Amino acid sequence: xxxxxxxxxxxxxxxxxxxxxxxxxxxxxxxxxxxxxxxxxxxxxxxxxxxxxxxxxxxxxxxxxxxxxxxxxxxxxxxxxxxxxxxxxxxxxxxxxxxxxxxxxxxxxxxxxxxxxxxxxxxxxxxxxxxxxxxxxxxxxxxxxxxxxxxxxxxxxxxxxxxxxxxxxxxxxxxxxxxxxxxxxxxxxxxxxxxxxxxxxxxxxxxxxxxxxxxxxxxxxxxxxxxxxxxxxxxxxxxxxxxxxxxxxxxxxxxxxxxxxxxxxxxxxxxxxxxxxxxxxxxxxxxxxxxxxxxxxxxxxxxxxxxxxxxxxxxxxxxxxxxxxxxxx
Amino acid sequence: xxxxxxxxxxxxxxxxxxxxxxxxxxxxxxxxxxxxxxxxxxxxxxxxxxxxxxxxxxxxxxxxxxxxxxxxxxxxxxxxxxxxxxxxxxxxxxxxxxxxxxxxxxxxxxxxxxxxxxxxxxxxxxxxxxxxxxxxxxxxxxxxxxxxxxxxxxxxxxxxxxxxxxxxxxxxxxxxxxxxxxxxxxxxxxxxxxxxxxxxxxxxxxxxxxxxxxxxxxxxxxxxxxxxxxxxxxxxxxxxxxxxxxxxxxxxxxxxxxxxxxxxxxxxxxxxxxxxxxxxxxxxxxxxxxxxxxxxxxxxxxxxxxxxxxxxxxxxxxxxxxxxxxxxx
DNA sequence: CTGAAAGCGCTAACAG
DNA sequence: CTGTTAGCGCTTTCAG
Numbered sequence: 190x191x192x193x194x195x196x197x198x199x200x201x202x203x204x205x206x207x208x209x210x211x212x213x214x215x216x217x218x219x220x221x222x223x224x225x226x227x228x229x230x231x232x233x234x235x236x237x238x239x240x241x242x243x244x245x246x247x248x249x250x251x252x253x254x255x256x257x258x259x260x261x262x263x264x265x266x267x268x269x270x271x272x273x274x275x276x277x278x279x280x281x282x283x284x285x286x287x288x289x290x291x292x293x294x295x296x297x298x299x300x301x302x303x304x305x306x307x308x309x310x311x312x313x314x315x316x317x318x319x320x321x322x323x324x325x326x327x328x329x330x331x332x333x334x335x336x337x338x339x340x341x342x343x344x345x346x347x348x349x350x351x352x353x354x355x356x357x358x359x360x361x362x363x364x365x366x367x368x369x370x371x372x373x374x375x376x377x378x379x380x381x382x383x384x385x386x387x388x389x390x391x392x393x394x395x396x397x398x399x400x401x402x403x404x405x406x407x408x409x410x411x412x413x414x415x416x417x418x419x420x421x422x423x424x425x426x427x428x429x430x431x432x433x434x435x436x437x438x439x440x441x442x443x444x445x446x447x448x449x450x451x452x453x454x455x456x457x458x459x460x461x462x463x464x465x466x467x468x469x470x471x472x473x474x475x476x477x478x479x480x481x482x483x484x485x486x487x488x489x490x491x492x493x494x495x496x497x498x499x500x501x502x503x504x505x506x507x508x509x510x511x512x513x514x515x516x517x518x
Numbered sequence: 519x520x521x522x523x524x525x526x527x528x529x530x531x532x533x534x535x536x537x538x539x540x541x542x543x544x545x546x547x548x549x550x551x552x553x554x555x556x557x558x559x560x561x562x563x564x565x566x567x568x569x570x571x572x573x574x575x576x577x578x579x580x581x582x583x584x585x586x587x588x589x590x591x592x593x594x595x596x597x598x599x600x601x602x603x604x605x606x607x608x609x610x611x612x613x614x615x616x617x618x619x620x621x622x623x624x625x626x627x628x629x630x631x632x633x634x635x636x637x638x639x640x641x642x643x644x645x646x647x648x649x650x651x652x653x654x655x656x657x658x659x660x661x662x663x664x665x666x667x668x669x670x671x672x673x674x675x676x677x678x679x680x681x682x683x684x685x686x687x688x689x690x691x692x693x694x695x696x697x698x699x700x701x702x703x704x705x706x707x708x709x710x711x712x713x714x715x716x717x718x719x720x721x722x723x724x725x726x727x728x729x730x731x732x733x734x735x736x737x738x739x740x741x742x743x744x745x746x747x748x749x750x751x752x753x754x755x756x757x758x759x760x761x762x763x764x765x766x767x768x769x770x771x772x773x774x775x776x777x778x779x780x781x782x783x784x785x786x787x788x789x790x791x792x793x794x795x796x797x798x799x800x801x802x803x804x805x806x807x808x809x810x811x812x813x814x815x816x817x818x819x820x821x822x823x824x825x826x827x828x829x830x831x832x833x834x835x836x837x838x839x840x841x842x843x844x845x846x847x
Numbered sequence: 848c849t850g851a852a853a854g855c856g857c858t859a860a861c862a863g
Numbered sequence: 864c865t866g867t868t869a870g871c872g873c874t875t876t877c878a879g
Contacts, residue, residue, distance in 0.1 A: 246856075851878085
């Protein structure tokens with residue numbers, strides 16, 4: 190009898206002179222166990238230092254208590270903050286998180302999702318980007334619930350800010366500073382549905398039927414924003430509302446590096462309320478809301494779905510306000 | 519016969535008129551299968567759209583092809599970059615990543631590790647912080663390999679830069695700019711072993727036996743750095759080498775916000791080469807190396823351990839250089 | 848090269 | 864309140 194054998198529920202059962210079923214019951218906190226037996230079992234568990242094998246449990250119960258989190262890129266500070274919120278509440282509810290970055294590559298993403306599905310995650314939260322029809326199909330085939338956070342789309346479960354009204358407020362603060370020609374800088378290639386909302390808000394704000402020529406495209410990267418600044422200047426814009434902090438930071442720095450005074454000659458506003466907005470000089474005026482909460486709330490919603498709790502609202506809007514930095518007047 | 523039953527290896531076996539064992543062999547790319555049979559099986563797999571249940575596989579094989587990644591805080595840009603490197607190579611080798619943030623809370627961390635262990639992850643990478651003896655013990659009991667990345671300690675497998683020589687170079691670039699009194703700003707509370715190295719390097723660089731009074735404590739947060747600046751000024755330092763970008767950024771901004779000219783009156787240097795170093799004005803001079811690679815290399819090392827490949831070096835040092843920003847002369 | 852059969856460690860009726 | 868008994872879906876000897 191080798192000592193290093195892994196202790197199973199069966200060993201505990203023997204030690205406590207009960208059946209495996211009873212051990213299983215106390216391990217899972219089922220109520221129908223006599224107090225005296227429970228104690229005996231608990232003692233046996235401690236004596237043997239029993240640790241449950243959760244993969245066996247998963248196989249038998251068809252639940253893994255792990256969820257998949259798909260972000261475009263975990264090294265982007267916005268997504269990282271959001272992921273942290275997800276992680277913390279996952280942990281509170283005893284879920285583990287499998288994290289993957291999709292890089293906005295749809296083919297890649299489908300592969301990743303299938304991989305997670307084969308590991309039988311119980312559900313998903315998709316961060317910051319929509320879900321393709323293909324992925325939605327496989328998700329529904331496996332009957333796995335999923336939440337969209339920080340993005341738009343016609344899915345059932347979503348948590349986000351009200352982009353349209355946020356954009357209107359952003360526009361208002363820009364023009365109230367005396368600016369005339371404001372650009373909307375967004376990424377409609379990788380974040381299509383989100384962009385559509387921003388554009389819709391922008392239209393409503395400007396009162397124009399078409400905002401063509403006023404909507405500029407960026408990748409959500411510092412460098413990309415930096416490069417875009419030139420076009421902003423050439424096109425005689427004097428303000429920009431940017432839908433991502435990294436890009437906004439690039440724009441801001443490029444502007445000041447070229448000697449353009451912010452906010453005197455050009456105002457810039459951003460959207461994510463990350464640390465970056467505090468770091469730049471001038472600091473960035475931003476839509477303000479807790480990115481962390483966005484994640485936390487979406488994960489909480491998912492736990493409700495997984496535990497068949499009532500969910501009052503399948504679409505949750507997070508409140509926001511405008512936080513003044515020195516990049517606007 | 520309901521159509522929605524999940525397709526198992528058994529169904530495939532029937533369809534292909536072979537045994538489960540054979541299906542298992544082709545699924546796992548074993549060589550000992552006749553080409554003709556293999557084809558029949560593959561066709562059956564495609565016809566039925568069979569997807570393996572990886573948790574069943576894990577239970578039977580005692581391997582999960584998932585690894586645990588423990589970071590202090592995924593919302594810290596440095597760790598997020600590192601995690602991305604880990605994630606990418608994990609994916610290349612068909613591993614999934616379970617990510618947890620420990621918040622430098624040792625008790626919490628042990629709980630998290632035990633949780634991952636119960637899910638039978640195959641190995642760990644610990645990012646940016648040491649592993650307590652308690653955790654090491656449980657790890658060895660389960661015989662799970664682990665890598666330390668971005669931190670020091672006496673563990674077997676490590677990947678990091680050479681902190682001592684890095685600190686010396688940092689010190690040299692600071693004094694070569696004409697500074698006399700340079701501070702080492704680090705976090706020895708949460709990153710003890712790492713700090714010891716920095717301090718050791720600092721001692722060697724200054725040639726002093728004691729560097730007391732020159733070593734200041736920060737948390738690795740922007741706010742914390744911001745607050746610390748006052749002490750730096752009061753103590754008449756005119757330069758600082760900071761071991762974390764967020765903290766360094768805080769110091770830099772606090773300095774300039776108080777009207778102190780950087781680098782004329784005060785030089786600051788940082789360590790992580792993250793985006794933050796480019797964003798600040800002046801930009802930060804930093805130790806330069808690929809944080810992403812740090813993660814990627816450590817994960818690659820782990821795969822070697824898991825696949826029983828030869829590992830030439832159990833301790834890997836990543837090359838680095840000094841990247842001049844405008845925060846030093 | 849292929850099949851039979853015994854698990855992996857746990858859950859979940861079902862019976863008592 | 865407790866025990867018995869099938870599985871969950873796959874791997875892995877061991878024969879042949």
